[in-house]
Amino acid sequence: MLLFSPLFTVWTVLSRGTAYAAPSTTNLEVFEELNGVPRGWYQGDLAPAPQLVKFHIAVRQEEKQALLEQHLLQISTPGHDKYGQHYNSEQLAALLRPDADVSDAIMTWLYDSGIPQANIQDNGEWINVVTTVERAEVLLDTQFHYYHHHVTDEVVPVIRTLQYSVPAHLHRHIQMIQPTTHFSRLQPQQSTRAPGPPFEVYGSPTKLNVTYCNTTTPPDCIRALYKIGNFRANSSSGVKLGISGFNYQQAVHSDLQLFLNKWAPKENDTTFKVVTSNGGVNNESGVVDWAKEANLDVQYGTSLSPGIPATFYKTGGLGPLIPDLQQPHNSESIDVQEPFLEHLQFLLNLTDEHLPTVLSISYAADEQSHPVSYMKSVCQLFAKLGARGTSVLVASGDGGPGDGCMTNDGKNTTRFQPQFPSSCPWITAVGGTEQVEPEIATWLSGGGFSDIFARPDYQAEQVENYLDKTVKDRFKGLYNRTGRGIPDISAQAQTTYPMFHMGKELADGGTSFATPVWAAIIANINSARLSKGMKPLGFLNPWLYGDGRKALTDITKGGSQGCFDVALGSGLDAPEVPGAGWNATSGWDAVTGLGTPNFEKTGATGYVGGQALHAIASSTPSSHVSITCLVRRAEKGKIVQDAYPDHVVEVVIGDLDDVETIEEECRKSDLVLQLADTKHMGAAHAIVKGLTWRSRTTGSKPTYIQMSGASLFVKSEVDSDRYGEPPTTIWGDLGRGQRDIIEVIHANPLREMDNYIISQSVSTNVRTALVVGPLIYGTGSGPGNKRSIQAPEIARKTILDGGGFKLRRGLNVWSNIHIKDLGELFATLARTTMHGDRTSDTELDVWGENGVHLPSNGDMAFGDLCESVATEAHSQGLITSPTINSTIDVDEADAAMPGGAIFWGTNAVYKSEKAKVLLGWKPSAPSLQDTVAEMVRIEAERLKS
Template sequence: MLSSTLYAGWLLSLAAPALCVVQEKLSAVPSGWTLIEDASESDTITLSIALARQNLDQLESKLTTLATPGNPEYGKWLDQSDIESLFPTASDDAVLQWLKAAGITQVSRQGSLVNFATTVGTANKLFDTKFSYYRNGASQKLRTTQYSIPDHLTESIDLIAPTVFFGKEQNSALSSHAVKLPALPRRAATNSSCANLITPDCLVEMYNLGDYKPDASSGSRVGFGSFLNESANYADLAAYEQLFNIPPQNFSVELINRGVNDQNWATASLGEANLDVELIVAVSHPLPVVEFITGALPPVLRVLALQTQLPSSSGDFQLTVPEYYARRVCNLIGLMGLRGITVLESSGDTGIGSACMSNDGTNKPQFTPTFPGTCPFITAVGGTQSYAPEVAWDGSSGGFSNYFSRPWYQSFAVDNYLNNHITKDTKKYYSQYTNFKGRGFPDVSAHSLTPYYEVVLTGKHYKSGGTSAASPVFAGIVGLLNDARLRAGKSTLGFLNPLLYSILAEGFTDITAGSSIGCNGINPQTGKPVPGGGIIPYAHWNATAGWDPVTGLGVPDFMKLKELVLSL
């Protein structure tokens, strides 16, 4: 009797559905996105399961050991096999069995991702959700606001994508700050012209590059990420080099996640990518440059055999980025740091914020920091304006993270700002809108706008800028610093922030004038009103002595930085 009872119970357990738990959930549809209609069950969808990394609770301590000057292990970066040994990916066995049981057969493995194609109907049942179509401007995406996974898979799965991460509307073919210029002759800049347009020679002067000549064979390389198939243009780079008397140099391309290298001006989206490659070459020529082009999948799914530094200009308001997603991306960036890779990100061009409204369903006014610049394992690059001297750019995004606590390396610098450079009344007033205990950003800055940078897009001359220009400029300088170290028999700089906030702080020119603005109902990028945007009177950050949430530690002085990094 007992045996038959147990047998019957076992059969019942096989027939019962697995206990599911909500893995990710949005309280509201992200700002700017509108539900159009539910997807048809017969529509197809391609999804990726991000397998969890193990031992990530040890990531910060390992980064601290390898990236802190004075530590015996400083600069002894790991290779990919070391990463896989210390932070292994969870087994995919149970995940594959789960998909097979659901009748899903189009499955492939790519690094820590399990990719599969299915119908919306199957996906809805598999994740106990409802996929729908949403629109933001010209962009339409298939997304959901929550999904669940079986309880026994929660230790194996970080997240499923694309699901609850909506992202921002796709960039236009040209940078949002690009303005067409008349055709100009081939020339080199004079000091007086730098007050009108920023050229490669201006950058040499502004950041004290001197007559330093890097060695293309040193091993220092600069990579940059281009998303949604945006592609830098070979012909435009050649025209830029000819315009400014830079010896001819091309760049290589690696395609990731169905990326496409589109060299057709009529169809390509190239504004940000051209800005990246032209400014990187302007600063670091002739160091090798690599463009990583990804397809339509979000940045968490990038699987990069990366170079020594990677700048990016693709960010989102942190409040619209699901926390699971943000932490996954940030941890991957931390793992890259362990490999000796410096990852840079523009802080953003919206000052304190644009929408300035919480995304938790309460619709409370709130400062809106950007992601991934708020990740503590990335070096966020803010913006300055003017020339000789530079001052803070009012559109430079900065502030404090709502997701990530203040990292160890910036405790002194941020405490100095909060204790000595912001009044008690202001701090009390702002505390309802921001998290002063969070990671402060940006870390550093470089020229962004006013005057604009001169660039070449679709064969024509444009002026462009923003922190999307500051990031590749700073990346080029890091490339030069790595070149100097490698030629001296030393390692690359890798995860840069602990070094920045200690020894290298002396190698920056502090920016103490100007401020950022925002949360005034106007989008700083477009100058247009923000529908439903939160209004926070008097919202701004001032540039001050030391670190501040507009320009970070300041702008680089290459010659000073070179001497400092060679002393390590």
């Protein structure tokens, strides 16, 4: 019964038998509605009037969200003047606080509807309301029922409605109210294979055993494959690893201990703490057989980032879901959709001291199984986490282009199914690979293009290149060609991972394994950065799609598969798309993203290449040479061009993964120097292919000079753990010494680049040379990076530690060369090939099969270098004692610098004869000892800034 009178308060009397004050306005309009009860569900009884329910009201503020996204890109893009300036919680709240009149209008509506102030939590962009079903029905002009699934009533029914209304004047201020019209389900991204048997321990933590690691992937294989080595983070760096868990997933400490004892015994003191929210409980004695995800994430996340505090964030409650073929919500699939809103709101309410630096999320579901308003609201929360400085990594899914490729809008249209939250542009989506040599894309790796989120600018060039050159017109109409590309990166997913669950060892696979692997690596990188006074990486994607690609291995083989005639996740019939899947290729692709991690390469620079360019340009008349430079960004190209105004410098935008561009440019070149990467075989093949074409079409003999590293000589010392011991061999590059080096290269199949360069002058008409760099020191003269790594990092650690150190006995020795002398060697080689004035005998020793050069101008024991650094740091007032006061071991060296144990603890001593005798090269720059004072001063200034 409705009573209307201008002299009385308006009352609404429903069948509940109780009356509540209605909103002061009767101008309610439908805000959201479904066409009918979702497939597979039926409506039950009215929900009990006294039943408490909790709603989340997302305040719409598109302008402020756009401002947040703009700021997030600025603080996440290396080179921007705001890079690394992350927000604290108060600053972020101030930036996003809704206008007062908006909040007042929504709050007035709630108060006038009879919601007590004590039941309302106003968090700015979010307003959380706890009330009874009866009051909620008045508030939203609807009725709530229980909804059950047709297959079984064993699943707990949900309280939902098919439509709800809000006052018309609030439509423009509200983005969503949930949970209301949608239903629930979740899916950890694990392989559907049956658990495998226990494994025997095999292999070592720093060496990659291909046969073994192709069949199982314990932490040792991951450490070897991704060059993590023995790195152990500084526990006081401030980095914190967060692992998300939901619903039935329980992380068990005793299972972690079993895992560490067998697979990572050096890290068996590693543990994690549990933090719960939204009624979540981590019941370690109530684990169920199929809920393995939490144990998996914790075991790999912690074992690969020892020293970093880890927290398992267990969130209770359910999130909304619209059932589809992949997630029909039947009794055989008990999991329910992740309560992301509650989880992320809880994290964002943490202080900076407790907020995780890296967050791993191994859960995903079809985009179409979530309400659009819900996905956009959750994605905005991820953007806020990025603005706070948290790196969020999310599994891309295990269905390839889609599992159960049919729309759930009632039309049953065949269509690929991208996953959420991996489709959110403010997280880093992790796909999957398999095998180790070569590492290839795995068939199950989730990927594709979002139907909800537009392609962000940071990935536009790479994704559009993939669509134009690889996909072309395939699968037209089955995906959104302008959507955000998924994934961003990848790691091992299909090869079986051993783990412990409920006290037993088993195996599993999926992108949910790849995600904590990546999270651990990012946590390690952040630990190294924070230990050096740098900022955490935060939102990763602008870095990954820029200079961060140097820290990745491009995966170019394999592909994904999906859209079979049966949905693997549910077993229901589905429309088949023959040949559905994305191919891996050079550069970004929709199955492996940009590639897999290479922890060693995170310190790569343009130090050597810039000096070589400077030396060649300075010693060669501009009329004799034109220079083409491959650079990642246009602004870097301009810096190079401005540095050499008298020369013709052509800039090509790209990187070593752009093999088609490299081949095209090499077809126009007589001399190519590849000094940026010692292992990028894709670029090497492209260079040789391009130069071979030039030789064949012009009759010339073009030249390829490749940089290599003195780690060539350290394999036996690493294998025998001879860190810090004196040298047993002195190498040479003429006569017998030259033959010894060739034998060492041929005997080591891991030196793929070195073997390839040596072989090409025999199989092609390309003249080649391999320059094996020793310890390189000194300030460079090139237009880019002017700092080396190996020696300056000793100075940095000495200053940060407040005292000198050495690795074990410190008797090991490396030869060394000043960067200017090394640049002059490259210029000498370049002039030799350009002038063609050398005899045939010299040609045979300088180039080709014998063309290995060992440049050096002295050698120094690392103990002596460390002591010299300590003495100088003391004289400059940076530390209190001039002597060595600590002895470190391999783990601490690797924690201080990626590969630190090799760079500071092995031997690489050689006599530089070839270039001096045959080419007249004469090193003349100051010795390493003479540059220690300058090096210490520069490192102290860098630390201050």
